[in-house]
Amino acid sequence: MSTETAAETLDVKGQNCPMPVIKTKGAFDDLPVGETLEIVSTDSGSMSDIGGWAESTEGAELVDQQEATEGGQDVYKHYVRKTE
Amino acid sequence: MSTDTPASPPDDLDPEAVADLQARIEALETEVSDLQSEVDDSGSQKMVIIATKGTLDMAYPPLILASTAAAFGYDVTLFHTFWGLEILHEENSKNLQLSSVGNPNMPVPNAIAALPGMDRMTTRMMRNKIDDNDVASIEELIETSLASGVELQACQMTIDLLGYDEDDFYDGVTTGVGAASAFQDMVDADIQLLV
Numbered sequence: 001m002s003t004e005t006a007a008e009t010l011d012v013k014g015q016n017c018p019m020p021v022i023k024t025k026g027a028f029d030d031l032p033v034g035e036t037l038e039i040v041s042t043d044s045g046s047m048s049d050i051g052g053w054a055e056s057t058e059g060a061e062l063v064d065q066q067e068a069t070e071g072g073q074d075v076y077k078h079y080v081r082k083t084e
Numbered sequence: 085m086s087t088d089t090p091a092s093p094p095d096d097l098d099p100e101a102v103a104d105l106q107a108r109i110e111a112l113e114t115e116v117s118d119l120q121s122e123v124d125d126s127g128s129q130k131m132v133i134i135a136t137k138g139t140l141d142m143a144y145p146p147l148i149l150a151s152t153a154a155a156f157g158y159d160v161t162l163f164h165t166f167w168g169l170e171i172l173h174e175e176n177s178k179n180l181q182l183s184s185v186g187n188p189n190m191p192v193p194n195a196i197a198a199l200p201g202m203d204r205m206t207t208r209m210m211r212n213k214i215d216d217n218d219v220a221s222i223e224e225l226i227e228t229s230l231a232s233g234v235e236l237q238a239c240q241m242t243i244d245l246l247g248y249d250e251d252d253f254y255d256g257v258t259t260g261v262g263a264a265s266a267f268q269d270m271v272d273a274d275i276q277l278l279v
Contacts, residue, residue, distance in 0.1 A: 016218040018152040022228055025155035042218075056156055 006038035006079060007031065013042045013075070020046040021053050024080070028060060031082045036063060039078040050078045059084040130159045130273040134266060137279060138167030140180040140210060140222075146279045147171070147225040153275075154232035161273075162229070163266040165239035168279075169246060172238050172253045177222050182207045230256040237261045 010027040012020045020041045031037050039050060047065055054062035063079040131153045135146040146168075150160045170176045184190045184197035184206040196202065214221070220228070230236060237258045243250070250259045270276045 014218050016220070018148045018155075019220055019228070022151050022155045022232060025232075053155060058157075 005036055007035035009038040009040060011040050012046075013040060013073075015041070016043050017045050017049065021049045024050055024053060024078075025057075028057075028080060028082065033059075033082050033084060036079050036081045039080065041076045041078070042073060044074065044076065046076050046078065050080070054078075054080050128157055128159050129275075130161075130269070131275040131277075132161045132163065132266070132269045132273040133277045133279060135162060135164045135168035135171060135279050136166045138170030138176075138180060140182045140207060142279065143171045143177070143180050143222050144219075144225070146277075147222065147229055149277070150234045151225060151229045151232050154229070154234050158275075159235075160229075160233075161235040161237060161266075161269045163237045163239065163261070163269070165242045165266075169238055169242055169248065169253075171222060172226070172236060172257050173248065174252060174254050177226065177254075180207075180222060182210045226254055230254070237266070239263075239266075 008027060008031060010023060012023050015023070020039065020043050024037070024039050027039075028037055039046070041050075043049075047067075051062055051065060054060040059082055061081045061083050063081050064077075065079070066077040068075050068077065131150070133146045133150060135143075137143070146162055150162045153160045164172050170180060181203050182190075184192055184202045185194055187197075190197060190206055192202065192206070197206075226236070235258060236254070236256065238253055238261070240260050240262055243259060253259065
């Protein structure tokens with residue numbers, strides 16, 4: 001899955017636990033069914049947190065997680081699809 | 085072959101016993117459907133945290149867990165009592181302190197930590213660390229919790245005991261609640277924590 005297929009992008013760079021998960025939940029609630037949400041975070045804990053959140057949230061499917069370096073900063077990207 | 089119940093019972097059965105059985109089946113069916121709707125009604129899971137501490141470090145865990153549990157779809161009640169009230173006190177919450185005395189994790193010996201102004205200094209160090217690490221402020225976590233539907237409660241007995249007024253607390257904080265309502269919430273909850 002690439003970024004082009006994500007309907008919405010949530011930028012939570014510069015925010016630490018628990019904000020990425022909480023903001024993800026908020027953005028996911030507004031997402032239409034069938035669409036994918038991209039979450040961009042600088043919190044390394046978000047890999048486990050957002051993965052765990054998607055796993056225990058009905059209608060949320062973790063499509064992909066990626067680590068990248070952008071502008072000398074570690075960035076964690078998550079793709080969550082709304083299935084129902 | 086059909087497994088449907090025949091419209092009329094065979095002749096060799098006592099009609100009264102059959103009617104009796106049918107009545108019992110109906111009663112059981114009603115009971116099962118009542119129980120089913122009860123299970124459906126209590127669909128979402130619940131967590132209750134009792135927050136009793138009012139230092140900067142102890143203010144974080146209840147708020148972080150509460151807002152996170154809400155993101156997981158939990159109904160969350162955060163019941164604040166004793167020094168936990170400081171977290172909900174709009175003015176005091178911005179001034180929560182870290183105690184340097186009796187805290188072996190602080191980089192100063194107790195004899196020095198007890199000197200005047202030391203708590204203020206260690207608190208300032210901690211606040212700088214909080215800012216540097218992009219950790220949310222207590223105020224931000226309270227607003228996030230309220231926006232996520234977390235029920236923030238302030239124990240009425242300790243509000244009176246500590247001489248606070250209902251208006252001292254953030255908008256959206258529930259006052260006028262006591263141990264009984266906290267207990268009832270705990271009985272219904274899947275997770276209960278005392279912090």
